[in-house]
Amino acid sequence: ETGVTQTPRHLVMGMTNKKSLKCEQHLGHNAMYWYKQSAKKPLELMFVYSLEERVENNSVPSRFSPECPNSSHLFLHLHTLQPEDSALYLCASSQAVTGGGGDTQYFGPGTRLTVL
Amino acid sequence: EDQVTQSPEALRLQEGESSSLNCSYTVSGLRGLFWYRQDPGKGPEFLFTLYSAGEEKEKERLKATLTKKESFLHITAPKPEDSATYLCAVQAGQAGTALIFGKGTTLSVSS
Numbered sequence: 680e681t682g683v684t685q686t687p688r689h690l691v692m693g694m695t696n697k698k699s700l701k702c703e704q705h706l707g708h709n710a711m712y713w714y715k716q717s718a719k720k721p722l723e724l725m726f727v728y729s730l731e732e733r734v735e736n737n738s739v740p741s742r743f744s745p746e747c748p749n750s751s752h753l754f755l756h757l758h759t760l761q762p763e764d765s766a767l768y769l770c771a772s773s774q775a776v777t778g779g780g781g782d783t784q785y786f787g788p789g790t791r792l793t794v795l
Numbered sequence: 796e797d798q799v800t801q802s803p804e805a806l807r808l809q810e811g812e813s814s815s816l817n818c819s820y821t822v823s824g825l826r827g828l829f830w831y832r833q834d835p836g837k838g839p840e841f842l843f844t845l846y847s848a849g850e851e852k853e854k855e856r857l858k859a860t861l862t863k864k865e866s867f868l869h870i871t872a873p874k875p876e877d878s879a880t881y882l883c884a885v886q887a888g889q890a891g892t893a894l895i896f897g898k899g900t901t902l903s904v905s906s
Contacts, residue, residue, distance in 0.1 A: 683838075712893065721799070722839075722882070724893035735893060769838050782886070783829065784894055786838035 681705055683787035685770050691793045694760060700790050702753040702770030710775040711753040712784060713745060716767040728753065729775050760794045767791055797822040801883050801897035808873055808904050816868040816900045818883030828866050829894060830859050831882040839882055842868075873904045 683704045692698050704711060713725040727735035728747040742764075744756040753770055771784040800819045808814055820828065827846050831839035843852045845861040852859050856877065858869040868881055880901045884894035 685838075719898070721896040721898050722884075722894070727893060737893070767836075782827070783841055783844050785841055786831075788838045789836075791836065 683770055683772055683785055685768075685787040685790050687790060688788065689791045689793075691795065692757070692760065693795050694762075696760075697756070697758040699757065700755040700768055700770075700792075702755075702787055704751055704753075704770075704772035704785075704787075706772055706774075706785060708772040708774045708785075709750055710773045710782070711747060711750070712771040712773075713753065713755055714769040714771065714786075716769055716789070718766075722769065725755075757792075760792075762794050765792055765794045797885065797887055797895050799883055799885055799895050799897035801881075801900050803900060804898070805901045806903070808870075808902065810874055810904055810906045811872045813869070813871045813873070815870070816881055816883075816902070818866040818868070818897060819864060820866070820883075820885045821864075822885050822887045822895070824887045826886045826888070828861055829884045829886070830866070830868055831884065833880045833882055833899070835880075842881075870902070873902070875904050875906050878902055878904045 686701045710729040714722045716722050724737045725739045726745040731747050742759050746754040767789045769789045770787045773782040773784040798821045802817045830842040833839045843859040848863045850861050856871050860867045880899040882899045884896045
């Protein structure tokens with residue numbers, strides 16, 4: 680496997696289900712991200728982990744719960760979701776570099792989530 | 796408030812018809828400006844990173860430029876396989892922070 684992988688690629692769940700999204704990066708990076716992409720809206724940051732510590736939480740509802748057990752793996756635990764949570768969920772990773780210069784984020788293929 | 800605006804929202808070109816996409820931004824302390832390509836149902840694919848005004852980068856038929864207020868993605872003699880949504884994003888503040896994305900420009904190239 681290379682780059683950033685995500686599983687599952689598609690997920691359909693009811694509002695009372697509990698499921699988890701998985702992301703794995705094979706790039707040796709030290710920062711990982713969850714983004715949400717809804718139709719006609721820009722990508723929205725949900726969570727950032729840098730060196731396995733959550734450093735940013737963009738006012739996301741508590742029904743979304745992230746977990747970063749090590750620098751290569753990132754999970755998004757889902758429970759009691761609403762139909763408006765249906766979207767493409769994207770994972771990304773980067774090598775966060777202190778000092779000047781932006782750090783390029785590389786994205787996985789995404790999980791298409793449908794909440795019934 | 797940091798903001799990214801892309802125009803046009805959609806662009807239709809004939810094969811070989813060159814054009815440019817615009818990305819205007821307002822951000823405090825720009826660390827980098829990024830261009831991605833996204834095909835339907837897939838994750839964004841990295842194209843370019845630009846760090847400072849005056850910088851230019853090229854890849855095949857694409858060329859990205861950066862000023863203090865905007866970036867352009869120039870497409871020279873496009874082909875149908877260039878059809879996709881092109882996303883612009885900026886990063887400010889600390890390393891390892893979020894990208895702020897525009898809504899994207901959807902490009903359609905017909906033969």
